[in-house]
Amino acid sequence: MNKIYLDNAATTPLSSEVLNEMMPYLTGDFGNPNSLHSFGRTAKSAIELARERIARAIGCEPSEVYFTSGATESNNWALNGIAKANRHKGNHIITSKIEHPSILETCKKLEREGFRVTYLDVDEMGLVRIDQLLHYIGADTILISIMSANNEVGTIQNIQAIANIAKEKNVIFHTDATQAVGAVSFSVREMGIDAMSISGHKLNGPKGVGALYVHDGVVITPFMNGGEQESGLRAGTSNVPGIVGLGKAVEIATRDIMANSKKVRELRDYFIKKVVELIPMTQLNGHPVQRLPNNINLSFGMVEGESLMYLLDLNGIAVSTGSACSSGSVENSHVLSAMGIAPDLAQGAVRFSLGRNTTKQDIEYVIEKLVECVEKLRKISAMSKSQVGKEDE
Ligand SMILES: *Cc1c(COP(=O)(O)O)cnc(C)c1O
Numbered sequence: 001m002n003k004i005y006l007d008n009a010a011t012t013p014l015s016s017e018v019l020n021e022m023m024p025y026l027t028g029d030f031g032n033p034n035s036l037h038s039f040g041r042t043a044k045s046a047i048e049l050a051r052e053r054i055a056r057a058i059g060c061e062p063s064e065v066y067f068t069s070g071a072t073e074s075n076n077w078a079l080n081g082i083a084k085a086n087r088h089k090g091n092h093i094i095t096s097k098i099e100h101p102s103i104l105e106t107c108k109k110l111e112r113e114g115f116r117v118t119y120l121d122v123d124e125m126g127l128v129r130i131d132q133l134l135h136y137i138g139a140d141t142i143l144i145s146i147m148s149a150n151n152e153v154g155t156i157q158n159i160q161a162i163a164n165i166a167k168e169k170n171v172i173f174h175t176d177a178t179q180a181v182g183a184v185s186f187s188v189r190e191m192g193i194d195a196m197s198i199s200g201h202k203l204n205g206p207k208g209v210g211a212l213y214v215h216d217g218v219v220i221t222p223f224m225n226g227g228e229q230e231s232g233l234r235a236g237t238s239n240v241p242g243i244v245g246l247g248k249a250v251e252i253a254t255r256d257i258m259a260n261s262k263k264v265r266e267l268r269d270y271f272i273k274k275v276v277e278l279i280p281m282t283q284l285n286g287h288p289v290q291r292l293p294n295n296i297n298l299s300f301g302m303v304e305g306e307s308l309m310y311l312l313d314l315n316g317i318a319v320s321t322g323s324a325c326s327s328g329s330v331e332n333s334h335v336l337s338a339m340g341i342a343p344d345l346a347q348g349a350v351r352f353s354l355g356r357n358t359t360k361q362d363i364e365y366v367i368e369k370l371v372e373c374v375e376k377l378r379k380i381s382a383m384s385k386s387q388v389g390k391e392d393e
Contacts, residue, residue, distance in 0.1 A: 001316040004362045008202075008294060009151050009179065009353035010320055014245070015204040021248040022206065025241040033238050034227065043240045050247025054211055057254040058196065059187030066212045066230045067243050071178040072102040073223070074197035074212040075145075077234070078174045079106045081220035082143050082195065083115055086172065090140030096120045096128045097338040099147055100176055104334075107145075120146075122338050125287040126155030133165060143172045148180035148196075152335040152351060153286030154295025156184060163192040172218055178202050178210075182253030183261060183292050194218050198250065200242065204356060205249025209242030264354050265293035267363050271352065272296055274367050279374050285341060285349055294354040299345040303377045308350055311373040317366055320351050 005013075025046060031039030033047050048062070055062040068074045083093060095107055097119045107117045118136045121129050128146055137144075144166050149156045159175060166173035174195035177186065182203045188196055194215045201207040214220055226235030253260075276282050281301030300308065305321035312319055336346040352366070 003316045006352040007318045008355040012204045018248045022241045022245040053247040053251040068210045070210040071197045071199035075102040077223040085219040086142040090142045092141040093117045094144045098335045145174040147176040153297045154292035155287040167192045200246040203253040206245040261293040296352040299348045315369045
C-alpha cells in the first residue's frame with residue numbers, strides 16, 4: 001500500500017544531509033564538550049559551529065543562542081525565566097488564546113504564582129487582535145508572547161507589527177517560531193524580537209533538541225542549575241549530536257526557504273482548490289493567504305475528524321485532527337473555538353501538513369481517497385440519522 005505522510009506539523013523525517021552531519025558525533029567524536037583534551041575540543045567546536053549557523057540564519061549573535069531540549073523547554077524557560085527576572089518591573093503578561101500548550105500551561109502556572117495573564121482573542125482567520133493588544137498593554141506589562149505561526153491552522157501573525165508595539169511600550173517580546181522557521185524569513189535583531197523558540201524535529205532535524213534566542217540585555221533566570229554550560233543558564237552535558245543536527249537543519253531550512261515554500265505552496269493551493277471543488281460542505285480553516293505554505297486545515301460538514309483520520313490511516317495516509325482525545329472524551333481544539341468555528345465543524349476538522357518531500361502524485365492519491373472516505377462517512381452518518389429518526393417515531 002502507498003504510505004503517505006501528511007502530518008509534518010507534528011514532526012518531520014530527519015533529512016539525510018542532517019544525519020550525515022550528526023553521524024561523527026554519534027560515533028567516534030563522542031567527547032564531552034567541557035573536557036579540555038582533543039576529544040572535548042572537537043565536540044565543543046561542533047557546538048559552536050551550530051550556534052553560529054543558527055545565529056546567521058535568524059540574524060543574531062551566536063552568544064544570544066541557547067540550546068534546549070526542544071520548543072516546549074524553550075517556551076517554558078522563556079516565560080518563566082523572563083517573568084521571574086523582571087518581576088520588579090510588573091506582573092502582567094500578554095499572550096493569545098491560540099498558543100501551543102507549552103505556552104498556555106506555563107501561563108496558567110504563572111497565574112497561580114501571582115502573575116496576571118491576558119489571553120488575547122483572535123479573529124475568524126486566527127489573527128491576533130492587535131486592537132486588544134494595544135488596549136490591554138499597560139505600565140505593569142513585562143512580557144508579550146505571541147506565536148509566529150499557528151501549528152493547527154497555519155495562520156501567520158503580523159509579527160513585525162506586534163514587535164513594534166512591544167518596543168514602543170518597552171515590553172519584552174517573545175515568539176514561538178517553531179512552525180515558522182523555514183517558512184518565514186526572520187531577522188530577529190532587525191525585527192526587534194527579544195526572544196524566540198525553535199525546535200529541531202519540526203524542520204527535518206532531530207527530536208529532543210531546540211534553541212532559545214534571547215537578546216543581549218534581556219534578563220532571564222537560569223533554566224537548569226549546575227555546570228557552566230550555555231553560559232550557566234542551562235546546565236547539563238550538551239546533546240552534541242542533536243545540537244549539530246539542529247544547526248544544520250536550521251541552516252538548510254533557511255537556505256532553501258524560497259524554493260521549498262514555493263513548491264509546497266503550489267501543492268497546497270492545488271489540494272485546497274480540488275478538494276473544495278470535489279467535496280461539498282468543505283471549509284478551509286485559518287487565513288486564506290497569510291498561512292504556512294505547508295498547512296491545510298479543512299472542516300468537512302457531517303463528518304467527524306477522528307473517523308476520517310482513522311479511515312485515511314487505513315488507506316495509508318497520515319493526517320491529524322483538530323481535536324485532542326483527552327481522558328476518553330473528545331475535546332474541541334482550543335484554536336478552532338477561539339476562531340469561532342462552530343463545534344460541529346470543529347469536530348470535522350482535519351489537518352494535512354505537507355513536507356519537503358511531498359509530491360504531486362501523493363497529493364493526487366490523497367485527494368482521490370479523501371473523496372471516497374468523506375462520501376463513505378457521510379453515508380454512514382445519514383443512515384444512523386434516519387435510524388434515530390425511526391426510533392423517535
Ligand atoms: C511542536 C511545537 C512545539 C513543541 O515543540 P517540541 O520541540 O516538540 O517540544 C511548540 N510550539 C509549536 C507551535 C509547535 O508546533
